[in-house]
Amino acid sequence: MTGRVIVITSGKGGVGKTTTSANIGTALAKEGYKVVLIDTDLGLRNLDLLLGLENRIVYTIVDVIEERCKLKQALVKDKKNPNLSLLAAAQTRDKSAVNAEQLKEICEKLKEKNDFVLVDCPAGIEQGFQNAVAGASEAIVVTTPEMSAIRDADRIIGLLNTKEEITSTRLLLNRVRPNLIKNNEMMSVDDVVGILEIPLIGIIPEDTGIITSTNKGEPIVNDENSLAGQAYRNVAKRILGEEVPFLDLDEPKGFMAKIKDVFAKLKAKV
């Protein structure tokens, strides 16, 4: 078996790389695929918190690289889904503890036994980014509809294009707020795709449930009622090659709005 290694990156911090990694990973594992998540954010790890696995980490990626344990020992199994495991970053070290070659080797080993290896990339374009990208053949660029995030995403896409190993780069637009778009206060999905000019893999609506899910250590894809969870499940399906239409993010219309619509249509006819 040769799995796919996908790096999740953004350039800018705080746009939701880690949330995206945790949720796509969980969604793919739920579909029955074997998934390993690698946290490459050495010194500022968070992925374990989002998955609620912090208390289970004994060995980290640095222990593997410095040969204090076997790779298999360092993989932390998810509480719920045995298909999902995490290779945690070391909190007490920094990015220089690992180099690109070593990370590539780990990815090579992991993809032999797993369907997907998702690499959660740290913010920035320095060593951490270079490490995370090293073993990957696909990339998902996460951005939010803000100028600063898009500028950084653009820079990242440029860097990814120079890497020969990366064959596909796709865009995930996070924290979209339909009502703001409607009032022209936020860039629309089309605007963003127009600027970045790469194929879209998902649109995730802003969801306050993300905060609760982070605090609880349970990815939002496990919540069947959440719109963001649904959007992440769709992203997983698109990664698997299914054609899934993008969610209609318009808020359900109230009674008055519907009446107004009817009148507007009548007017148009007249």
Next chain:
Amino acid sequence: MEKGFVENGFIINLSNSKNTNQLIYELSNIMEHPDIRGKRICLKLGSIDLKQSQLLSIKALIESTDAEIAFIDTISEQTGASAESLGIVISKMGDEMQADAALNNIPEGEPVVMKEELDTEEVPSDDFEPEENEENKNKVVEVDSGIDVSEINPISTLEGVEDTYTEVSEHEISEIIPSEHYENEFERLAASEGLISNEDISKYILLDTGEVLPNGAEEHAKDTKALPTLYLNQTLRSGQTVTYEGNILIIGDAHPGSEIIADGDITVWGILGGIAHAGKNGNISSKIRALKLNAIQLRIAGLYARRNDTLNVPYVQKSNEFVPEEAQIEEGKIVIYKKLRRD
């Protein structure tokens, strides 16, 4: 909504929790409330299955706020068996209660705290409103029955429960250690002198103990008093590590993400929230102490124990109650001793 009360206490309905994690999460939210201190608590657990160890953590959680479990209410056989082996009184929920609860459509996952409809004083809180009135205490009935039978028939009394659960409990006895076993020489001596009562010291076992050291570290029990001590007066933040060939004493907190590694004992005069590894070269007589042991993992010599999944940092740390806790190895497990304060 059904009504019931326990003398000087609360009925906490957790039967709508979807899983144990959620249950403990909600319970610990409730236990944070000042009004719950020192109260007797009836836990309604519905059909949730709890293992002995899980119920033990719940008990420890409740007792950590000076409250105690009056009785629990469950329809799960497994929970019943666990409770029985822990010596927790069980009351069985009747079918009517179930139906009643269903009709009343209790919002999912929301803990409901009930009390007799006395003059109530609402205490604003995020997700629950305990209703408590000290003056009306004398109005309530005897605790033995646990509940006011005249008002609520649905919660049946304790009879008949034993028959239901003895069978299961025979299979279940595994982790539990009889309470006499908990006492060490010091405690026994102190108790005989009347310095402490047996109730004053509670003990709980952390879940999931496993090996951590690579093979080869030699186990030994060396007196840690002979070792030098590193004295630190600072807060350890995420990512910071302190390693010392001796004992470590920290005046301050150790935040989650920090690591303290010592050959001997680790003492934190504050909240221990990170990882602590005492006796790293295999000294199994090393201990870890803190005013609040909220460590992600405790490691002593070759063993590790991890914090319960649901006890997340945010709300455990905000507590202003500090009760010294001490962790040590006993019979191949890491156990924590805690001195309970009785007001």
